Amino acid sequence: MSQPRASQKDAYSLILEAIDTGVYRPGDRLVESDLAERFGVSRTPIREALQRLETQSLLTRDGRSLIVASLDHNQMAELYAVRCELEGLAARLAARHATDEEVLVLRGMVEEDRGLMSDPSSLARANRRFHRQIHLASHNRYLVQQLDLVYRSMALMATTSLAAEGRGEVALGEHSSIVEAIARRDEQAAYQALRDHISEAFVTRLKLDSRPLTMR
Known part of the structure; x- marks a missing residue:
């Protein structure tokens, strides 16, 4: 249809x-x-x-x-390396430039997403919206453009790391830490919290991809 x-x-x-x-x-x-x-x-x-x-x-x-297309192991590692740095920069700039209203929106997203824990697909979509909001809160159009390219390639991954057991709850806790660092205007803490979040997501994805096909 x-x-x-x-x-x-x-x-x-x-x-x-x-x-x-x-x-x-x-x-x-x-x-x-x-x-x-x-x-x-x-x-x-x-x-x-x-x-x-x-x-x-x-x-x-x-x-x-x-x-x-699909991404092989090396391509995925390269993509996450770039994503880690660009997203960290976005969080740093968001801590510097985000308006109070943008911080409220980010906090609201974290709370709303707690109701999606049993639905990895919906949680994955909400996760993209959350990260996009941080990108926009950086108030740097060129950084947003580069992150759009990164996320375009992220679409080539067949699974979401949020499908791993327990990852959704942990990820939301990480989101909360990122938002609070931005709210405190702590640029270094926001940068590090976002980088750590992406690193944990990459580790989870590697574990998912290493599982035998019969277990997926």
Whole structure:
């Protein structure tokens, strides 16, 4: 069943969102005609969107077909290294520039997310919103742009670290520590708390990925 008809210029963002939310996962084949029907968009903007996504390495070729790319161990490690530093910088700048209202929003997100502990998919979406809010609170447009690129690549990971048993509760505790450091205007503490949070998420993901397929 196709979704409500969208503006032709939205084809790229529609496909990107579908990858980000797990509608299409690493290894899935993307067919131009199927996408056009699903999103109610003509094939020309779909074709252009697929070409753009391939250029950005979010899609890769399998013969004549385009499939959602996946990250190998080294690529994932490289991505987390960059993410760790950029997110830490975002937290540092948020501690310096965030308005009182932005801090209230961040605190509210942490509290609201406590109700999502039993739903890893919803918690993962909420997690992205939380991190995005910190990016915006940095009040640095160039940093936000770079983090958008990082998160675009994060969509190529087949699982969320929040699916690991107990990780959701621990992650929310880490979120709370980050917010309180920002609220105190403690730039170094905010930077370190965010870096530690990303590092723990990476360790959890490595453990998940090392499990035998029969256990997943």
